[in-house]
Amino acid sequence: MREALASGGDLSLDMILDVHRSLINWSGGSFGGELRQEQVWVGGTAYSPHGAQYVPPAWSRVEEYLADIIAFANRDDIDPIAQAAVVHAQFETVHPFIDGNGRTGRTLLHKMLRRAGVLSCVTLPVSAGLLHNIDSYMESLAVYQQGNPVAVVEQLVDALELALVVGRLVAIQIDAAMEEWTQRFTERKGSSIYRLPPLLAVQPVVSTAYVAERLDITPRASQNLVNRACEYGVLRPIGNRHRGTYYQADGLIDVLEEASSLPSIRRMVSTGW
Structure with missing residues (x-):
């Protein structure tokens, strides 16, 4: 994408x-x-x-x-x-x-x-807004194909409004997760580990090579940093010998899974999460 x-x-x-x-x-x-x-x-x-x-x-x-x-x-x-x-x-x-x-x-x-x-x-999830009500979306396309564009314009306006709500709620949850992580860290301020949460917000599944490249640190330092993040419960090793070892930020994956579920989107909008 x-x-x-x-x-x-x-x-x-x-x-x-x-x-x-x-x-x-x-x-x-x-x-x-x-x-x-x-x-x-x-x-x-x-x-x-x-x-x-x-x-x-x-x-x-x-x-x-x-x-x-x-x-x-x-x-x-x-x-x-x-x-x-x-x-x-x-x-x-x-x-x-x-x-x-x-x-x-x-x-x-x-x-x-x-x-x-x-x-x-x-990053605004306009697609989530469009697919919030698939029947309404498909009906707007059908009406458009009969020569009336008003319904699809209204559909996009509604999708943008919904996407703003979902995007704001997801941002709040991600910020909260990253703040909770940094409170766990005992390393001195300025340590590379404090640069890891913003990186995970962009890419919640990483390899040590990816972390080394993005944070401009050595492979050995990257492995040590990832190991510490696993000890703190920020990352969890996944993968296998064939695919290689990767590390997943479950807290962020959970937020994204919630935000990509249509029932969850409806609940977010109705309850403010």
């Missing part, structure tokens, strides 16, 4: 293909960055579009329709939230890939909002 979000500038076909490639090929897929050359459909069965919720346009029209989306996305005379919502809905309508359209479309949505200055950082 970081790689997919890294490229800047205006939306382009190459950017869209790069985003899809980054999201698909890391897991061993062989079709990342390739526009579909077959008919696909949403819902129904794998054998026939009969009973499908939606049948996208023929694959021969995909590149033409993407060019239209790109031209619209790069205009600067449209409200950025309305523009991002329409681009997202039209991208899902065209469905340019055989798989991964949803992930790619949501990543492009983040990129557009970041480019327009609506978001100052990409």
Whole structure:
């Protein structure tokens, strides 16, 4: 996801293909960055579009329709939230890939909002907001495909509001976890171990090599630091001989698991966590 979000500038076909490639090929897929050359459909069965919720346009029209989306996305005379919502809905309508359209479309949505200055950082969980009520989200796309864009714009506004709530609550929980960790430490102030919690907030599963590189310390110092973090209960060793040894910050993983669960999101919003 970081790689997919890294490229800047205006939306382009190459950017869209790069985003899809980054999201698909890391897991061993062989079709990342390739526009579909077959008919696909949403819902129904794998054998026939009969009973499908939606049948996208023929694959021969995909590149033409993407060019239209790109031209619209790069205009600067449209409200950025309305523009991002329409681009997202039209991208899902065209469905340019055989798989991964949803992930790619949501990543492009983040990129557009970041480019327009609506978001100052990409960690706001807009996707969680969109998928908070999947039925409502799918219905807004269906209404859009009938020619009315208002529903998808409202859906994105609601998603942004929900994402702000979820993002704030997650930040509070992560800050609390890191503060609790630092209170356990008995090392002198300025020790490398105090630089570890902010690193884990970015990457809650690490190797000693990663810690050494990011904190600019020797491999031996990194191993000692990680061992101390395990003694404090900040990290826990995971992995095996085949995959290698990694270390996981269970406290942060728990927060992220909670924030990625739809029932938990609903509970967060209704109770303030």
